[in-house]
Structure formats: structure tokens, C-alpha cells
Amino acid sequence: MSGPGKTAVTGIGQTAYTKESGRTVMSLCAEASAKAIADSGLERGQIDGLISFTMDTNSDMDLQASLGLPMVRFTAKAPFGGEGAYATFQLAAAAIESGQANNVLIFRAFNERSEARFGQPNYGPQGAPRDLHRSLGLVTPGQVYAMWHKPFLDARGLTNEDLGHLVVQMRAWAANNPAAWFYGRPITLEDHQRSRWIVDPVLRLYDFCQETDGGVAFIVSRLDTARALSQNGGSPLVRVLGVQQAWPLGESMMYNYYKSNLVFPEDTVHVANALWEQTGLSPAEIDVSTIYDNFSSSIPISYEGYGLCKPGEVRDAILAGEFGPGGSTPVNTNGGLIGEAYLHGLNNAAECVRQMRGTSPNQIEGAKVALCAGRQCGMVLARE
Amino acid sequence: MQAKRDQDFFWEGIDRGVLLAQKCDGCGQLRHPPQPGCAKCGSDQWSETVLSGEGTILAFIESVHPTRRDEESRCVCLVELPEGLRMISSLLDPENAGNGAAVKFEIAEHNGQLLPLVRTVGESQ
Ligand SMILES: [Zn+2]
Numbered sequence: 001m002s003g004p005g006k007t008a009v010t011g012i013g014q015t016a017y018t019k020e021s022g023r024t025v026m027s028l029c030a031e032a033s034a035k036a037i038a039d040s041g042l043e044r045g046q047i048d049g050l051i052s053f054t055m056d057t058n059s060d061m062d063l064q065a066s067l068g069l070p071m072v073r074f075t076a077k078a079p080f081g082g083e084g085a086y087a088t089f090q091l092a093a094a095a096i097e098s099g100q101a102n103n104v105l106i107f108r109a110f111n112e113r114s115e116a117r118f119g120q121p122n123y124g125p126q127g128a129p130r131d132l133h134r135s136l137g138l139v140t141p142g143q144v145y146a147m148w149h150k151p152f153l154d155a156r157g158l159t160n161e162d163l164g165h166l167v168v169q170m171r172a173w174a175a176n177n178p179a180a181w182f183y184g185r186p187i188t189l190e191d192h193q194r195s196r197w198i199v200d201p202v203l204r205l206y207d208f209c210q211e212t213d214g215g216v217a218f219i220v221s222r223l224d225t226a227r228a229l230s231q232n233g234g235s236p237l238v239r240v241l242g243v244q245q246a247w248p249l250g251e252s253m254m255y256n257y258y259k260s261n262l263v264f265p266e267d268t269v270h271v272a273n274a275l276w277e278q279t280g281l282s283p284a285e286i287d288v289s290t291i292y293d294n295f296s297s298s299i300p301i302s303y304e305g306y307g308l309c310k311p312g313e314v315r316d317a318i319l320a321g322e323f324g325p326g327g328s329t330p331v332n333t334n335g336g337l338i339g340e341a342y343l344h345g346l347n348n349a350a351e352c353v354r355q356m357r358g359t360s361p362n363q364i365e366g367a368k369v370a371l372c373a374g375r376q377c378g379m380v381l382a383r384e
Numbered sequence: 385m386q387a388k389r390d391q392d393f394f395w396e397g398i399d400r401g402v403l404l405a406q407k408c409d410g411c412g413q414l415r416h417p418p419q420p421g422c423a424k425c426g427s428d429q430w431s432e433t434v435l436s437g438e439g440t441i442l443a444f445i446e447s448v449h450p451t452r453r454d455e456e457s458r459c460v461c462l463v464e465l466p467e468g469l470r471m472i473s474s475l476l477d478p479e480n481a482g483n484g485a486a487v488k489f490e491i492a493e494h495n496g497q498l499l500p501l502v503r504t505v506g507e508s509q
Binding site for chain 1: 389391392394395398416417423442443444445446447448449450451458460462470471472473474483497499500501
């Protein structure tokens, strides 16, 4: 993609983040979507595109019916899981910049705690054939990720206690965010180290993201539309200055232990370089970030991959408290997926929008540029 | 008829007592995990090749089954093979687990299934 993006986030919406919604996934999806449309100031009739994940179970047509959208002209699904979450904004930009849609609704909703839990062991049906991961003992995402994160952690001298320092900083943000599951519940390093091992010696209970029932939605619009909304009393203009994906051959979304260099986050480095080229910015110009944190160990890998520190310096940054309140590179000011909720990464994008609007409960004073970081995709938002 | 999986030849090898990988007929590149085509040259023609069964541990974790708490935990390891491939296995002698430890594959039964497991060799024994 050449040159800065020509779209903007005009609306955000979210449901309550709970452990047991007691409602259908579609009702969560429709609530978040309706709130995003209302937040944008657009009429329902102006929404003409629908984008979600391949993993999302909500039907585009059911959502259209629930929202009363008179005409949808563009639909698309971003592949892979949460570390590809921000690819949805790239699809929205592709649709809008090529004139195939004007205002796109991005949505993601699930009952990920009360119904289909990602962390449950997937042995397949009774009598399922042997396979290369599960049959040998990797039965949950935590185990799979711990296996390929371990060589990076070892190379950077990062222990589980070091990850504990990082989680304490995430939970400090969450403690001040009323929407967060862990609102009002900060932890100490001792609390973290007392939480039980889930994957010894990499991840304890508090290193894991939440399991959440809920929905989150966005409206992405043409820049001229967004500017007009903003000038007519709407929210500040939040531009999608850059959004990129990168899938180098040999990297894998889930089973990433076959890639040639287990310490170098090649996919993330490609995303980051493409973002800096597209936006003309550098890591030093990022005021606030969210980093996809399905596990605490994901954060240092991406932090280094996006150049927020020099290779090898991530442990020092963690121990110095640079990620938390008062830190020089604030990360996951909503509390992240660990502290706020697990909406498959998109609640972290919503926090970036709030930071650019100046409405985060943990507002970074004067923040003008936000990085919304995933492993294989990323986005730069800018307040105009 | 049930469709054959790309990895079925690997498990048929395990049942015969051999550790197999795919070798590309076009360029000779070995590959694992099994794929229908060669990432190096694109050929979809391949043959089975028997691996040495040697390896080195790159990383290991303790795997506790999240819902079957009475099951014994397993020491799962990432093994680098001298052929330039990697495989997931679990260690028959977890007390000797260590990064860099040399291991040898043993085809053995676990929970009623024949699996490619590993045991450390050399000084640690
Ligand atoms: Zn080949």
C-alpha cells in the first residue's frame, strides 16, 4: 500500500464484557454494532459494508436484518485469529479506497466464556486420528504458544517472574478502567507469583488473557465523511494512517515452532517496517500502544518486533516499568486482553481509538499517534 | 471412503516402527510438518524418507491436561533433527530434560496410541 491511509474510524461500540452473557452471540453483535453506528453519527442507511473474522459465527445477513441496513455492497472476512485482528481495518480501507463501500461496519462477538471456550483441550471427536501436536501433549493454545515463545524468552533472559512485572503493569491499567474485568483489582508481583502454573515454566494463571462474552464494533469511513462528522460536533477525527499485514513463508499463526529463527519475530518486523514506510513515522513517534496479549509472553516479542526498544532491551524496559502508568511507552492502557477482556484483539483497537479521542479512562496526556499492534498485522491511528 | 490426510503416511510409518519425512522429488528438500507441495520448488511429487531418529531439545514445557487432572503430566519438547527439521515430541525421561540435551526417538505407546517419543542419550543418563 502506498502513502498514508484515506480512512478514519468514526464509530466504536461495545457491550458489557462478562463471563456469562445469557444472550445469543447475535444479540451481542447487534448491540455493539448499533452502538458503533450511533457513536459515528451516521444514519443506518449509510452503512454499506460488513467485515469480520473468518472465525466469527455471526451471519452478515442476520446482522443486516437486526440493524435494518437497507443495502450492503461489500462483505469480507479477515483470516486467522486475534493476532490478525487488525487486518479487518485493512480490508475496510481496501473497500473504501477502491470505492466499493463508503462506511464499513467491523464486528466481532462471541460467548467465548459461557459457550465455545478457546482454551479447552481440543482432542477432536472420539477415535480421532493421531496428530502432530495434540497427541504429543500440546492440547491448549497456552501450551502451544509457550513452546514457541520459550526460545525467545530464554534468549532475552526473561523469566516468569519478569513476565509477572509486566502483568502487574497491565493490571494497574485495568484497575482504573470501569469496563475491565479486573477493574479495581490491581495485583502485586507476589500475587502473580502465587497464581498457579498453567504451563510450567512459562505461564501462570495471571499470564493468560481473559475469557469473555461480549461484542465490539467499529465504523470505518471515507476521510471526507469523517472530517464532516467531526466538524459537525462529532468526535475528534481518528485517522487510520497505516494498516498492514505480513505473512512471511515459514511463519504459522498457531504452531509457530517450525520457523527458521525462533528468536527473530520476522512477521512483526515486516509489519512494522511497512507501517513506518506507509505513515512516514518511526517507533519514537508512537505516544501509546496496544499489543495483542493472548499471553503475557506475547507482549515482549511484539514490543521488540515493532522497534519500541532495541533488540535485547525488552527485559530492562519491563523492569523499569515502561509499559505501565507513568512509563515512557504505555502499553494496553485498557488493561489489554489480560486485564480488560478478550474480544479477540479488537477491544485493544477500541482503546487506541479512545486514546486518540482523548476519552480513555487512562488517557495519555496529549497523545496524537497510537499503535495497535498484532503479530502479523498492525495499525497506526492518528488524531487530526 | 475416508479422505486421506497429508500426515497419514507419517503415522503409518510410526506403526511400522520408522520415523518418516517427505522428501521432494523435484529438489530433494525434506519437509515436516507434512504438506502436499514443496515450499522450495513447488513440486507436488514426493517420496518417503527414513530419518535418523536423533535430535536435540530446543525447548520443553510441562503439559498438564486442563480437564483430566488425574492424568500424569507430560514433558513436551521441541526437537531439532540433524536433517534440519523440527518435531514436537514428549520426553520418556523428563527428569533429564534440558535445553540442548541430545535425544533419540523411541516409538512407544502412550494412552493406547503408538507415538514418536524421545529419550535423552549420553552424559545426562
Ligand atoms: Zn522441492
